[in-house]
Amino acid sequence: TISKALRGSPVVARPIRDAIVAAARELGYQANARGMALRTGKTYRAAVLMPITSAVGYEWDGVEYTQILSGVSQALEDSDYQLSVHGFRSFGDAFDIARRIVDQSAADGLIFSGVLADDPRIDMLVESGFPFVSLGRCRKPLVYAHVDVDNEWAAFTATARLIAGGHERIALINADRRLSYALDRIDGFSRAFHEAGLAASMALVADGDLSTRFGRDSALRLLGLPNPPTALVCINESTTLGVLS
Numbered sequence: 001t002i003s004k005a006l007r008g009s010p011v012v013a014r015p016i017r018d019a020i021v022a023a024a025r026e027l028g029y030q031a032n033a034r035g036m037a038l039r040t041g042k043t044y045r046a047a048v049l050m051p052i053t054s055a056v057g058y059e060w061d062g063v064e065y066t067q068i069l070s071g072v073s074q075a076l077e078d079s080d081y082q083l084s085v086h087g088f089r090s091f092g093d094a095f096d097i098a099r100r101i102v103d104q105s106a107a108d109g110l111i112f113s114g115v116l117a118d119d120p121r122i123d124m125l126v127e128s129g130f131p132f133v134s135l136g137r138c139r140k141p142l143v144y145a146h147v148d149v150d151n152e153w154a155a156f157t158a159t160a161r162l163i164a165g166g167h168e169r170i171a172l173i174n175a176d177r178r179l180s181y182a183l184d185r186i187d188g189f190s191r192a193f194h195e196a197g198l199a200a201s202m203a204l205v206a207d208g209d210l211s212t213r214f215g216r217d218s219a220l221r222l223l224g225l226p227n228p229p230t231a232l233v234c235i236n237e238s239t240t241l242g243v244l245s
Contacts, residue, residue, distance in 0.1 A: 045084040047107035048072055049094055051114060052087040064236065065113075068135065072111060081108070091178070095120050102130045111135070115146075117180045138180050151181040155188030155233065162231045163196045171204040171222045171229035173215055173239045182207065185235060204229050215242025 004012050012020075050065050073083055084107055088094040094112070098121045101107050108131065112121065115136035125132045126144055134146045155172070162170050172189045175182035186205060193200035204222060208214035215238060222229055234240040 042108050043106065044080050044082060045107040046072065046076060046081050047084045047086055047101050047110045049086050049088060049097060049110070049112035051094075052089050068111075068113060091116065095124070099124060102128050109133070115180050116178050117183055119180070136179075136181055139183070148181075151184035152188040152191070155185035156192045157188075158233045159189050159192035160196070162233070163192060163198065165231075167229075167231040168198055169201065169204065169227065169229045169231075171206065171218075171232045173206050173208075173218050173232060173234045173243065175207065175210050175235055177207050182235075189233065210236050210239055212238045212242035212245070215239030216245050217242075219243040 009017075048069065050069070069083070069085065076083060086097045086101070088097055094114070098110060098112070101110060102125070110125065110130065110132040111134075112132070113135035115122070115134050115138050117139045119134075119138040122134060122138050122140070122142060122144060126142055132145065134144065135148070137146045137148050159170055159172075170189075172185065174185055177183060177186070189205070190200045206214075206218035206222065208218065215234060218239070219232065219242065222232070232243060234243055
């Protein structure tokens, strides 16, 4: 009866349930996670894959991942779930960690970003039926839960605005081309030129890790060309800060 009351079960009469909950609060009772796991077969853990940046001394690097973790934490705040963070340094590591979480039932669900155009994590997770949500989508026609923004439109709009301002040599500070959204942004960048009757120069597209250092180094290299760009489109806050520095 006590266990059912603490879970809010309607089987227990409301007055009795309220009295039990009040007593538990007064005593500082906390449910035992291991006991709950044994009873339900769940881990009560939501796993998040997060890349570990190799850049040192750039405080803005990885700020997007801090925001992701904050959002996930807020969503779990009123639940029995705890956040489990798994760091990785390469795409291969990310797959191995995801595979281990599935094989060992180390979490009840998985959240990750940095989706590749052809992402083996998504193939594996869809095939296994393991619950997951990706922040971004791969380029395969698979059905799975994901949250995404229109990266093609974002790059198109930014580039078209610069073209409308008279710029024809525009550089794109972009992510690694293995990433799905990096290809989407190249598509939008190219479409803006095509619709303006101009040709985009792929030589002015820089691919990298989206750190402040990469943004700065890319800007210095591009602006040092014999025929440099007159404007730049930056993909995120970190690269923008690097360009401005």
